[in-house]
Amino acid sequence: METSTLNFAGAPADARAAAKKRRLIAAAAVGNALEFYDFTVYSFFAILIGKLFFPVHSSFGQLMLAVASFGVGFVTRPLGGLVIGMYADRVGRKRAMIATLLIMALGTATIAVAPTYAQAGIAAPLLLVIARLLQGFASGGEVGASTTLLIEQAPQAQRGFYASFQFSSQGLAALVGALTGVVLTSTLSAAQLESWGWRVPFVIGTLFAPLGYWLRRTVDETPAAARSASASREDAASLPLADVLRHHGKAVFTGLGITIGGTSIHYIIVFYMAIYGVQVLHLPSWLSMMAGCIAGATLAIVTPIGGCLSDRYGRNRIVWWTRIALMLTIYPAFVALNRWPGAVSLLTIIAALSCVHAINIGAMSAMLGELFPRAVRATGGALVYSIGVAIFGGFAQFFVTWLIAATGDANAPAYYAIGCGALTLIALRSMDDKAGKPLD
Incomplete structure (x- = not known):
């Protein structure tokens, strides 16, 4: 009777704890999801956006300007990472997460209502560029603040699992964005x-903002982070960036090495390989969205498995072996695509590589935050992630296109992925595995 009473009494507490866990993960992941949703739908409608916003008669020129206007968002990522990261360390993770969500939503809403060139002239592309700059600024600080909140509130033995939802949400958002594009293009006429x-799609993205704001307003701030932020406000001379550069240089270079390998292969597998299949192998254009759906679904499902494995067997071990697996298979994958070009080979290869990549980034998810102590955790994590993504992810397509032209080898994108992966392996040699250990 007594045992039954205890179980009955504990059930509501267990339910509340589970609900709190789900809300924490959702609150942290919603901003990252909105970023990748925007990335996907902008890419899907890049040709149309170029036609409507840029007064260039060449369709190729319109596309290039549309892609360039999207790319400017990567320029403001490092600045956003620094500003919002320091804000999170000085004022609190929760406030920083709310700020990034509102700035990102403002950028998305601006694109949704922006007048076209025919309606507003030169103001139209300028407004589009400003919207992308805002989104890039917010994205730069998003991962540092939200991942820091996740790993600081996660149980010590589950930090990898909690943090993995940052990248799992990217996959889910890419899938939703791709499906949104497919539904619209299949149901509306060209004129509509x-x-x-x-x-x-941008209106839909904007409508996610109120839900995200509510989730982030209701999540608890990390108590230790709140105390740290209070101490920082009392010390006006305290600058997290200066602290990171002065005392944590090794962690910065280690974090950059880890980020470079992950972001380079991510943009090649999830985005570039589908474009490669259409532009280089001359496969049907519908394969691009189908490949995006498969990659997104795989990341959404498999990434948390990588986080769990890292909690159980260690971050370094899982990242090391999955990175080697990707480096060994990426070149044969491109060789196979060129030898047997077709829908089956493209989709199978993307699904297989995405699965290994998902385990890799799931295991990596908590690493950046674990590199830095609490007082500068958001600043340090945002700094290395935003710089690594801006250069080696944002310009990945440019680098691999140049490699193909320079070498004349259609398999050259694999060289880029292998080189960046080698930097990750080097960085791992100096990484102290924090799985299951207390945070500093």
Whole structure:
């Protein structure tokens, strides 16, 4: 009777703990999800956006300007990482997460209502660029603040699992974005898409903001972080960036090495290989979105498995062996695509590589935050992630396109992935595995 009473009394507490866990993960992941949703739908409608916003008669020129306007978002990532990272360390993770979500939503809403070139002239592309700069600024600080909150509130033995939802949410958002694009293009006429249909995905993205704001307002601040932020406010001379550069240089270079390998292969597998299949192998254009859906679904499902494995067997071991597996298979994958070009080979290869990559980034998810002590954790994590993604992820397509032209080898994108992966292996040699250990 007594045991039954105890179980009955404990059940509501267990339910509340589970609900709190789900809310924490959702609150942290929603900003990252919105970023990748925007990335996917902008890419899907890049040709149409170029036509509507840029007064260039060449369709190729319109596409290049549309892609360039998207790429400017990567320019403000490092600045956003520094500013928002320091804000998170000085004021609190929760406030920083709310700020990034609102800035990102403002950028998305601006794109949704922006007038076209025919309606506003040169103001139209300028407004589009400003919107992308805002989104890039917010994205730069998003991962540092939200991942820090996740790993500081996660149980010590589950930090990898909690942090992995940052990248799992990217996959889910990419899948939703791709499906949104497919539904719109298959149900609306070309005239409807050009008139108003292309705005619908950005309106949908903006509507996620109130839910995200509510989730982040109701999540608890990490108590230790709140104390640290209070201490920082009392010390006006305290600058987290200066502390990171002065005392944690080794952690910065280690974090950059880890980020470079992950972001380079991510943009090649999830985004570039589908474009490669259409542009280089001349496969049907519908394969691009199908490949994006498969990669997104794989990341959404498999990434938390990588986080769990890292909690059980150690971050370094899982990242090391999955990185080697990717480095050994990426070149044969491109050789196979060129030898047997087709829908089956492209989708199978992307699914297989995405699965290994998902385990790799799931295991990596908690690493950046674990590199730095609490007082500068958000600043340090945001700094290395935003710089690594801006250069080696944002310019990945440019680098691999140049490699193909320079070498004349259609398999050259694999060289880029292998080289960046080698930097990760070097960085891992100096990484202290923190799985299951207390945070500093």
